Amino acid sequence: MTDRLAIVGAGAKAVAVAAKAAMLRDMGVATPEIVAVERTAIAANWRAGGGWTDGQHRLGTSPEKDVGFPYRSTILPGRNAELDQRMMGLSWQSYLVATGRFAEWVDRGKPAPTHDTWAGYLRWVGAAAKLNIVEGEVIRLSLDGQSWVLHTGEDTVTADAVMITGPGQPDRSVLPGHRQVLSIAQFWQLAAEHERIDAERVAVIGGGETAASMLNELFKHRVSTITVISPQATLFTRGESFFENRMFSDPTDWTGLTLAERRDVMARTDRGVFSARVQDSLLADDRIRHLRGRVAHGVAADGRIRITLHTDRQGERLETVHGFDLVIDGSGADSLWFLPLLGQDVRDLLEIRLNGPLTSDRLQQAIGADLALTAVRPKLLLPNLSGLIQGPGFPNLSCLGLLSDRVLGGGADGRASYSTTRRNNEHQSL
Numbered sequence: 001m002t003d004r005l006a007i008v009g010a011g012a013k014a015v016a017v018a019a020k021a022a023m024l025r026d027m028g029v030a031t032p033e034i035v036a037v038e039r040t041a042i043a044a045n046w047r048a049g050g051g052w053t054d055g056q057h058r059l060g061t062s063p064e065k066d067v068g069f070p071y072r073s074t075i076l077p078g079r080n081a082e083l084d085q086r087m088m089g090l091s092w093q094s095y096l097v098a099t100g101r102f103a104e105w106v107d108r109g110k111p112a113p114t115h116d117t118w119a120g121y122l123r124w125v126g127a128a129a130k131l132n133i134v135e136g137e138v139i140r141l142s143l144d145g146q147s148w149v150l151h152t153g154e155d156t157v158t159a160d161a162v163m164i165t166g167p168g169q170p171d172r173s174v175l176p177g178h179r180q181v182l183s184i185a186q187f188w189q190l191a192a193e194h195e196r197i198d199a200e201r202v203a204v205i206g207g208g209e210t211a212a213s214m215l216n217e218l219f220k221h222r223v224s225t226i227t228v229i230s231p232q233a234t235l236f237t238r239g240e241s242f243f244e245n246r247m248f249s250d251p252t253d254w255t256g257l258t259l260a261e262r263r264d265v266m267a268r269t270d271r272g273v274f275s276a277r278v279q280d281s282l283l284a285d286d287r288i289r290h291l292r293g294r295v296a297h298g299v300a301a302d303g304r305i306r307i308t309l310h311t312d313r314q315g316e317r318l319e320t321v322h323g324f325d326l327v328i329d330g331s332g333a334d335s336l337w338f339l340p341l342l343g344q345d346v347r348d349l350l351e352i353r354l355n356g357p358l359t360s361d362r363l364q365q366a367i368g369a370d371l372a373l374t375a376v377r378p379k380l381l382l383p384n385l386s387g388l389i390q391g392p393g394f395p396n397l398s399c400l401g402l403l404s405d406r407v408l409g410g411g412a413d414g415r416a417s418y419s420t421t422r423r424n425n426e427h428q429s430l
């Protein structure tokens with residue numbers, strides 16, 4: 001039983017969970033208290049200044065994949081239709097109606113909103129759900145008996161369960177502090193300040209949607225060639241047909257696939273792929289080319305940044321060096337970003353429960369239906385690592401309504417042992 005769930009970051013996932021909890025509470029169902037600890041502001045990563053965008057670029061997924069999507073709650077047998085109906089009141093379309101923009105959006109052909117508009121939507125839901133936010137950056141996570149303690153510089157928050165969200169920090173770079181090397185955050189800061197980038201040979205490290213969004217911006221600047229560096233054989237286009245999308249909205253058949261099949265689906269649809277829209281609009285430009293390899297390191301020499309790449313060729317590791325005038329490190333998103341926050345007591349607990357060091361693979365394979373590490377108490381929910389075992393939509397925006405069912409309900413069918421009437425403040429689940 002969880003009385004209080006603390007969420008690191010007041011982003012899309014925290015808002016979705018708070019929205020579902022608020023609707024359940026309105027229906028008289030006892031739910032845990034949700035508290036988000038946020039270092040900047042609600043939906044900060046979707047706005048200029050958050051380090052991941054200038055706010056003007058557009059959402060890749062449909063905005064109808066909003067906090068309640070796919071509107072197929074299973075958490076409250078007998079009352080799920082009513083719950084979905086209530087969640088519709090917090091939908092993307094309800095937001096447009098509430099802010100007088102619905103008809104225009106439809107008449108314009110339902111365009112993808114900018115990241116900034118999406119942040120506006122998340123803030124609107126957060127306010128409607130009365131999301132409780134503690135301001136501060138979580139710098140350490142420790143244990144106190146059966147409780148988690150989240151430490152910020154000034155505060156501590158105690159909770160029965162913790163959920164980690166967000167893509168990590170956008171200020172990593174292959175050569176920190178060098179003026180010819182930009183992190184994701186530095187790149188977007190320049191873009192937001194309308195500073196023009198002027199360079200002959202530019203490299204963008206990373207072949208995923210973060211890099212795609214940066215390419216979209218980079219094309220407006222004065223650059224002669226852009227080399228995208230990624231380990232994949234080429235710049236793959238994301239599979240976006242009904243069959244692929246369906247796996248993200250509805251992971252029912254996911255567990256029937258072998259791990260190899262799941263990894264294959266994720267490689268085609270999620271990791272290091274560009275959306276068809278990006279491929280159409282950008283990659284036709286003859287300034288762009290692809291270089292296969294993993295960046296080993298970078299050094300400054302003779303006015304250029306020399307990047308050393310490792311490539312596997314028929315079992316042998318090949319090392320090549322390439323020179324650029326400007327390098328933009330777009331490889332920032334890291335689902336293990338929270339590991340340095342863990343106190344030694346937490347590391348010890350996790351390593352004992354997981355039978356070994358905290359590798360990505362070990363953590364991913366230990367995630368249960370409630371998106372928490374199965375053997376660990378108090379609960380540690382890691383939705384960003386749950387794609388492989390629970391379904392590819394959980395780390396992103398593809399099924400936030402299902403995510404909140406799993407987090408609050410605790411099971412693969414999302415069903416909670418909730419009572420449908422509140423009894424003396426007695427919490428019955430999670």
Ligand SMILES: Cc1cc2nc3c(=O)[nH]c(=O)nc-3n(C[C@H](O)[C@H](O)[C@H](O)COP(=O)(O)OP(=O)(O)OC[C@H]3O[C@@H](n4cnc5c(N)ncnc54)[C@H](O)[C@@H]3O)c2cc1C
Binds near residue numbers: 037040139166397
């Ligand atoms: C440029 C870009 C575009 C994207 N477009 C899409 C898309 O179209 N569709 C899609 O499905 N996915 C997209 N994604 C992936 C996206 O990150 C996730 O889908 C979604 O935002 C994840 O929600 P979240 O709640 O985990 O994180 P976020 O919405 O990113 O929120 C994380 C929050 O945590 C806060 N935070 C971080 N560290 C700390 C700390 N130590 N202490 C306190 N607070 C902290 C941040 O300030 C932020 O507010 C995109 C990602 C990027 C970078």
